[in-house]
Amino acid sequence: MNYFDERIVITGVGLTSPLGDDLFTLRENLLAGRSGVTRFPVRNMGELPAGVCEFETTRHQSRKQLRVGTRAGSIGIYCANEAFASAGIEPAEVDRSRIGVYVGITEHGNVETETEVCQLFDHYDEDVKFWTHHHNPRTVANNPAGEITVNLGLTGPHYTVGAACAAGNAGIIQGAQMLRLGECDLALAGGASESIRAYGIFAGFKSQGALAQHEDPTKASRPFDKNRNGIVVSEGGCLYVLERLSDAKARGAQILGEIAGYSLNSDGTDYVLPNPERQEECIRLALKKAKLTPADVDIVSTHATSTPQGDEQECSALRAVFGASEGTFVNNTKSFIGHAMGAAGTLELAGNLPSFGDGMVHATINVEELDPACALPGLVCDEAKETKGVEVILNNSFGMLGINSVLILKKFHN
Amino acid sequence: MDKEKVKQIVLDIIAEIAPDEDLTDVKPEVRLRDQLDLDSMDFLDIVMELRKQHGIEVPEAEYRQLESLDSSAEYLFPKFEAKAVA
Numbered sequence: 001m002n003y004f005d006e007r008i009v010i011t012g013v014g015l016t017s018p019l020g021d022d023l024f025t026l027r028e029n030l031l032a033g034r035s036g037v038t039r040f041p042v043r044n045m046g047e048l049p050a051g052v053c054e055f056e057t058t059r060h061q062s063r064k065q066l067r068v069g070t071r072a073g074s075i076g077i078y079c080a081n082e083a084f085a086s087a088g089i090e091p092a093e094v095d096r097s098r099i100g101v102y103v104g105i106t107e108h109g110n111v112e113t114e115t116e117v118c119q120l121f122d123h124y125d126e127d128v129k130f131w132t133h134h135h136n137p138r139t140v141a142n143n144p145a146g147e148i149t150v151n152l153g154l155t156g157p158h159y160t161v162g163a164a165c166a167a168g169n170a171g172i173i174q175g176a177q178m179l180r181l182g183e184c185d186l187a188l189a190g191g192a193s194e195s196i197r198a199y200g201i202f203a204g205f206k207s208q209g210a211l212a213q214h215e216d217p218t219k220a221s222r223p224f225d226k227n228r229n230g231i232v233v234s235e236g237g238c239l240y241v242l243e244r245l246s247d248a249k250a251r252g253a254q255i256l257g258e259i260a261g262y263s264l265n266s267d268g269t270d271y272v273l274p275n276p277e278r279q280e281e282c283i284r285l286a287l288k289k290a291k292l293t294p295a296d297v298d299i300v301s302t303h304a305t306s307t308p309q310g311d312e313q314e315c316s317a318l319r320a321v322f323g324a325s326e327g328t329f330v331n332n333t334k335s336f337i338g339h340a341m342g343a344a345g346t347l348e349l350a351g352n353l354p355s356f357g358d359g360m361v362h363a364t365i366n367v368e369e370l371d372p373a374c375a376l377p378g379l380v381c382d383e384a385k386e387t388k389g390v391e392v393i394l395n396n397s398f399g400m401l402g403i404n405s406v407l408i409l410k411k412f413h414n
Numbered sequence: 415m416d417k418e419k420v421k422q423i424v425l426d427i428i429a430e431i432a433p434d435e436d437l438t439d440v441k442p443e444v445r446l447r448d449q450l451d452l453d454s455m456d457f458l459d460i461v462m463e464l465r466k467q468h469g470i471e472v473p474e475a476e477y478r479q480l481e482s483l484d485s486s487a488e489y490l491f492p493k494f495e496a497k498a499v500a
Contacts, residue, residue, distance in 0.1 A: 064433060064451075067430075068455070130465065132462065133458050133459075
């Protein structure tokens with residue numbers, strides 16, 4: 001049985017971010033203009049600006065699970081449990097074979113491998129008999145999603161969706177697709193990242209000339225600012241409970257938003273450099289699937305990572321699509337929390353989701369001198385903006401190897 | 415070094431491996447798996463920590479010697495003694 005024409009809705013959200021471990025706190029901090037970026041010690045590199053999560057790790061996990069598992073798994077477990085609580089669902093009381101888990105990841109395994117290799121070199125003279133037997137279950141690519149199923153005893157399908165920094169959106173899209181295919185009745189979908197625990201991620205961006213540097217860590221992530229100089233790497237996670245509308249209504253669930261449309265495409269051009277023409281195509285395709293026009297979009301949640309070239313190119317794509325849409329506001333959550341990699345798209349969507357209720361558009365902070373190449377008409381800078389109401393949010397997430405994802409949410413109307 | 419000290423070493427390792435377990439009343443003559451939530455992966459961790467922390471090797475064929483605190487002390491004590499002499 002399939003449900004191709006079913007509407008898919010969000011009925012719960014669980015998250016951890018550098019600006020709070022629940023939707024309310026994240027939103028409150030975004031509207032208040034507070035940065036969540038701090039200094040974080042990175043092996044071989046000293047202290048660097050980074051976004052760090054401080055959720056209570058043992059709220060939903062035993063200390064043994066915590067020891068055996070990964071940070072990404074722990075983030076996923078926290079988000080999953082919080083998402084179920086938010087949705088008013090007790091996993092033990094529903095058919096756990098009908099719950100699918102789809103976690104977007106930028107990468108996984110770097111942290112665990114790097115840590116093990118460093119220990120071997122630092123303490124054990126490279127003797128592999130000291131290599132942990134936990135290495136393989138920690139580094140298999142399904143790890144964060146699998147740890148969630150182990151923690152909650154879920155027996156439906158689970159896997160991660162590897163989609164570079166487009167992964168958060170991709171996880172949500174996968175969940176929606178599986179609900180429409182009838183592969184599950186409830187999807188836990190989103191993304192997670194532990195990337196700040198691997199110095200190779202920071203070193204790679206630094207070698208690429210794309211790592212943010214600033215004396216004040218709270219000013220390091222500055223998309224669209226003329227003096228932006230790179231990415232602030234962050235950790236985090238955000239999972240949504242997705243359901244078919246008929247199921248959500250049948251159980252009287254709260255409905256936080258509806259998936260209106262989405263699209264994924266590829267640049268097919270470069271390993272690292274983005275391609276604004278393909279980004280524009282991806283945005284237009286998502287709008288077409290949602291049966292919306294650019295003028296229908298109230299908020300564009302940008303991907304912009306604070307790199308000189310990437311921000312400018314996304315703005316070029318946005319100008320092409322939304323140039324004539326005077327009522328469309330544009331913002332950026334990374335300016336507050338940095339780039340949460342596999343969790344970026346899903347956390348940025350969460351940062352904007354409450355707009356359906358409060359009608360506010362959170363700002364883009366740290367734009368002290370707007371880059372003329374990024375001067376989009378609807379860009380909201382410095383302070384949150386009050387609107388007459390938000391009906392549609394379009395969320396961009398793009399990643400290396402030229403992967404683009406666009407997700408459009410609309411306010412739920414019966 | 416005596417056998418009681420060896421038992422304490424094993425208990426200290428178990429405290430790291432199974433941090434949720436209450437170890438205040440572990441019976442030395444009873445199998446560890448019968449009184450604590452330990453699985454085969456945990457025993458691999460115990461073997462690894464003996465190797466890392468104390469340079470003690472436990473061949474796979476002899477893992478069962480670690481089934482209780484008493485049997486662990488009997489088996490490991492000579493190894494600790496040999497290490498001390500070396």
